[in-house]
Amino acid sequence: MIVAGVMSGTSADGVDVALVKIGARGTDGASVKLLAHEAFPFSRAMRRAILEAMNAESTTTAQLARLGWRLGIAYTEAVQKTLTAHPCAVKLIGCHGQTLYHQARSGRFLERQFACTWQAGEMAVMAERLRIPVVSNFRPADMAVGGQGAPLVPLADYLCFRDLRRARVLQNIGGIGNVTTIPAGAPADKIVAFDTGPGNMVIDALMQRLFGRPYDADGRVAARGKVLNAVVREAMRAHFFRRTPPKSAGREEFGSGYADALLRACRRHSDRDTDAVATATALTAESIANAYRRFTLPLVMDAPVDCIVSGGGARNGTLMRMLSEQLEPMKWKLTTSDALGFPAEAKEAMAFALLAWQTWHQRPGNLPSATGAKRAVVLGQVTYA
Numbered sequence: 001m002i003v004a005g006v007m008s009g010t011s012a013d014g015v016d017v018a019l020v021k022i023g024a025r026g027t028d029g030a031s032v033k034l035l036a037h038e039a040f041p042f043s044r045a046m047r048r049a050i051l052e053a054m055n056a057e058s059t060t061t062a063q064l065a066r067l068g069w070r071l072g073i074a075y076t077e078a079v080q081k082t083l084t085a086h087p088c089a090v091k092l093i094g095c096h097g098q099t100l101y102h103q104a105r106s107g108r109f110l111e112r113q114f115a116c117t118w119q120a121g122e123m124a125v126m127a128e129r130l131r132i133p134v135v136s137n138f139r140p141a142d143m144a145v146g147g148q149g150a151p152l153v154p155l156a157d158y159l160c161f162r163d164l165r166r167a168r169v170l171q172n173i174g175g176i177g178n179v180t181t182i183p184a185g186a187p188a189d190k191i192v193a194f195d196t197g198p199g200n201m202v203i204d205a206l207m208q209r210l211f212g213r214p215y216d217a218d219g220r221v222a223a224r225g226k227v228l229n230a231v232v233r234e235a236m237r238a239h240f241f242r243r244t245p246p247k248s249a250g251r252e253e254f255g256s257g258y259a260d261a262l263l264r265a266c267r268r269h270s271d272r273d274t275d276a277v278a279t280a281t282a283l284t285a286e287s288i289a290n291a292y293r294r295f296t297l298p299l300v301m302d303a304p305v306d307c308i309v310s311g312g313g314a315r316n317g318t319l320m321r322m323l324s325e326q327l328e329p330m331k332w333k334l335t336t337s338d339a340l341g342f343p344a345e346a347k348e349a350m351a352f353a354l355l356a357w358q359t360w361h362q363r364p365g366n367l368p369s370a371t372g373a374k375r376a377v378v379l380g381q382v383t384y385a
């Protein structure tokens, strides 16, 4: 079955579409082959509208409703263009939608205690125009059984990257950083996955504020700056980094307020804008390596380790250099997922194709060890064509 995976993450940089051929293997396995991948950046205005909706202190109901439908149109056009470039018989679409709000841990509201999440994007638009059923809104089912609704990629990581002799540490660096650890030869319930902290989110925010650019292309700005180590050390004292997995984060933790505070801290040591960007980049590298030292190393002591980086952060040369320096003492092999046939930008979109396929076959999509859910459940909602 050919499935289209559609991903737009917390970076709000655009939509990635992956066309994936998926086949059943055994009773609960699947084989996954990437046929094509295309990326569609959001326009400046669209990105601004999404970021504003995520951080809004006040907006209008009409504005949010419109944004949901506009996203539905953006996803539809992205899939349409991908199919024009790579004609094939797609039978199902898996679309993550745009997370506008994600509160993984329960809080009190109107006299009840609960966690909640909101993925925007009207899927009826896509199902109708493309005449293909769409699976979307994957997080709530996991949260309804006590999970954090994230990360959801680990099941796909397991199906695509597990190895009998080598441990696999799969690091995605999107807006947020998240890692899936698969010990050599481990069964699914031995997988540990969690968010490591900021990915590109803080770097992007500072680039926007200080240089009027959406991101630090290839890490060139960070390469010109000096890392303010005292600021990184102080930032690493935050409770999030010490919390034991499962744990997840989003703009609620590392969004614009966080970037403002980090910038103020940088300014106390240096007035150079490049230093602030270098420091944000070092914080991402340090938070990833710190998470490995605390939580990952003990799981992978008995086998050689491949650390496989994906997401837009894999294209930030300075970040990758800092990460490789941090990992030097561990003697892990650091690569990007491209080397294993999964382009860094396509990996998450592929995962949502696979999750949709799981749902379509009424197979569970969450890994309780990764999300903290009480049990494995079928994820998502189906919009039939």
Ligand SMILES: Nc1ncnc2c1ncn2[C@@H]1O[C@H](COP(=O)(O)OP(=O)(O)O)[C@@H](O)[C@H]1O
Pocket: 008, 009, 010, 011, 012, 013, 014, 173, 174, 175, 176, 200, 201, 203, 204, 214, 215, 216, 217, 218, 219, 310, 311, 312, 313, 315, 316, 317, 345, 348
């Ligand atoms: N060439 C590049 N150089 C540096 N950073 C990049 C490059 N390409 C993408 N990125 C970073 O990756 C981000 C997008 O990553 P992505 O994996 O799509 O994240 P998300 O899942 O949050 O949308 C961009 O916002 C940018 O910070």
Ligand SMILES: [Mg+2]
Pocket: 007, 008, 009, 010, 011, 012, 013, 014, 015, 016, 174
């Ligand atoms: Mg993206």
